[in-house]
Amino acid sequence: MDLMPIIKKRRSVRRFKNKEICPELIENILQAGRWAPSGLNNQPWKFMVLEGENKDALCKFTHCQSIIKSAEKLIAVFLNKKTSYNYQKDLMAIGASIENMLLYIHCQGLGACWLGEILNQRKKVHKFLKLGSTLELEAVIALGYPLAKTKTSRRKPLKDLMIK
Numbered sequence: 001m002d003l004m005p006i007i008k009k010r011r012s013v014r015r016f017k018n019k020e021i022c023p024e025l026i027e028n029i030l031q032a033g034r035w036a037p038s039g040l041n042n043q044p045w046k047f048m049v050l051e052g053e054n055k056d057a058l059c060k061f062t063h064c065q066s067i068i069k070s071a072e073k074l075i076a077v078f079l080n081k082k083t084s085y086n087y088q089k090d091l092m093a094i095g096a097s098i099e100n101m102l103l104y105i106h107c108q109g110l111g112a113c114w115l116g117e118i119l120n121q122r123k124k125v126h127k128f129l130k131l132g133s134t135l136e137l138e139a140v141i142a143l144g145y146p147l148a149k150t151k152t153s154r155r156k157p158l159k160d161l162m163i164k
């Protein structure tokens, strides 16, 4: 099993087909998220799946409305402050959980985009979703079947990233 092509070929997808994702697939994506590593194995994440009107309503809290509108579903990812032991480490764990989901999504022939810009209006999103103070929104994943072949992307050369 070679993970490298999967890592390299995953791209952010921002336009999606009008095609439903079956519940089993969503369940498996969330399973991939929950199997991420976390400090002290505290698993500080919580997930919420949004679709239909609830999904579209999030458009008003972000400049990424076209992505949200086009997506078949959203997965909102939260820090569960109840299980948090170290804010910085917990956020890293949540990042790992998100990347697990992105890679699994890609593997399944779906596409996704990690949305962070919406955090600028985090308080309004919380109010809209009627969330208690124990949850903190960290990202929204927009997902669906890709409409078109995704563009290429670039990375800095490895030699520029090495500290000697």
Ligand SMILES: Cc1cc2nc3c(=O)[nH]c(=O)nc-3n(C[C@H](O)[C@H](O)[C@H](O)COP(=O)(O)O)c2cc1C
Pocket (backbone or CB within 6 Å): 010, 011, 012, 013, 014, 064, 067, 113, 114, 115, 116, 117, 118, 153
């Ligand atoms: C923390 C984080 C926040 C991001 N927020 C957004 C966003 O709000 N809107 C968006 O279109 N893409 C967002 N992205 C996707 C990045 O733009 C994308 O990953 C980057 O340009 C590299 O492209 P690639 O994912 O196709 O390799 C975000 C990615 C990360 C990791």
